Amino acid sequence: MFTTTILHSLSALCVLLIIIGFGLWLSSKGMFDAPKSRLIVSRLVNTSIPCFLFYSVISKFSQEQLLNLLKFAGVPFLTVAINFIISLILVRTPLVRPHLKGTFIATFSAASVLFVGVPLVTTMYGSDGIPYLLVYFFANCVFIWTIGLYNIQLDGVRKGGGEIPKLISKESARKFFSPPLIGFMLGLSAVMLSVPIPKFIETSTRYLGQLTTPLALIFVGITIYHIGFDKLKHLPREVWLVLLSCFLIRPLTMYFCTMPLDMEPLMRKCFILGSALPVSTVFAVLAKTYGGDEEFASETIGASTVGMIAVLPILLIAVNLI
Template sequence: MLAATILHSLSAVCVLLIVIGFGVFLARKGWFDAPSHRGIVSKLVNAALPCFLFYSVISKFSHGELYNLLKFAGLPFLTVGLNFLISVLFIKLGWVRPHMKGTFITAFTGATVLFVGVPLVQTMYGSNGIPYLLVYFFANCVFIWTVGIFNIQLDGARRGMTEEPKIFSVHGLKMLLSPPLMGFLIGLIVVLLSIPVPKFISQSTHTIGQLATPLALVFVGITVWQIGFEKLRKLPREVWLILLSCYVIRPITMYLCTMPLDMDPLMRKCFILASALPVSSVIAVLSKAYGGDEEFASEAIGASTVAMIFVLPFLLIAVNLVN
């Protein structure tokens, strides 16, 4: 059993690394030298994701199964909240420089659930695991566009670059309702209300959605090549704490919170895997827009993305050993 689990995990790692390596190869060949080239891949993934998420929900869950899933919908919010408190603790201990406190809090907890999580879960568990990933995605998305953006704006206010922020803003709420999240929510409504979906719509969303997984992995490969492995040589203490969060604190927190609960083992695995992902790239964009420490945010995103290549075999083996 143990040997089979390890072999399955390593096989999945090989698939992921080969497709990521393909992205690295294309970037090395100069196909994506201009920033706009990388942006095109990102836009294609973002365009395909709403279709992918919509089809994943309507095709994998019945009305009753969806109600069972929603019983555990609060769990990711709990673990996201605990990770937030741990990041505040590190700040109280004096381990984070004052000018980057808000950016640190957001990067410590906010993960790139879709761009990396979707390919990981799809490769490991097939499309059956995607709806579980989406529950964590929702909690993660709410955190980034409320608590996250608020704390980044606090950094800007401390540095005299922006005004004192509000915890809820019109812009934040608009961005919260992003196309991927809307695809997920529309799928939920269709299943909960038992609305029939015409075959041509389900097949179209399925076909378009199939672009998301390979393109997302190619995008990761392009990102890794452009960042380079040199990023891991001289990192500030705060970035090492972010790496500790991504690949140790977040997954262990999720594991401890799920173990007392009687839940589907696949749901538990997907929740743990969703929590152990690199820093969300949107945090660098928010830092630039609202006066946060953009350089630190970029370092955290780059280092956590590159580090994932080394952590991935151990992470997938560990998650698959969870019952």
């Protein structure tokens, strides 16, 4: 069993690295030098993901299975909350500079569940693992558009003054209901209410959803190329703390929270993989928009994305041995 697990993990790793490497190679040939061309790939992924999530839910789960899944929906919220508390402790120490506090809290706790998590879980476990990943995605999404956004806005207030932002606002609520989340919730509603899905919609969402994994991995390769490895040679200590969170604190927190629970092994594995993903790319945009430290947010995204490649062999083998 141990040998089989190792071989399966290495096989999945090779698939991931080949497609990511393809994105790197395309970028090295100048095919994605223009921001507009990279934006096209990003938008294609963002368009295909809602279809992928909708089809994954309606095709893989019955009402009974969904109810069983939702019994454990609180676990990702608990682990995100624990990571948030750890980040609050760290920002009260000299390890985190005052002007980075809010952006540090946000990047320490939230992951890039869709762009990286979906292709990773699909490669490892097929579409069977996606609904479990989506439970973590929901908790992660709630954190980003409430506590994460709020703390980044606080950085802007510290820097330029102004009113203290609200934890929940109309704008954060509007952004919370993103197309991927809507696709996920429509799938849940269709299953729970036994709504018959026309065959042409089911087939269309399946075909469009199949674009997600390769395009997302190619986009990761493009991102890594344009970040450049030189920028990652001299990282500030706060970035190293975020990397420690991504690849050690978050997955260990999830492991210890799920081990006492009687849940399916695949659910536990997907939860742990979901927690061990790079920093969400949305934080660079939020930092730029609301006065947080955009350079720091970009450094955490770049370093964690590149770092993921380095830790993937250990991560995949460790998760599959659980």
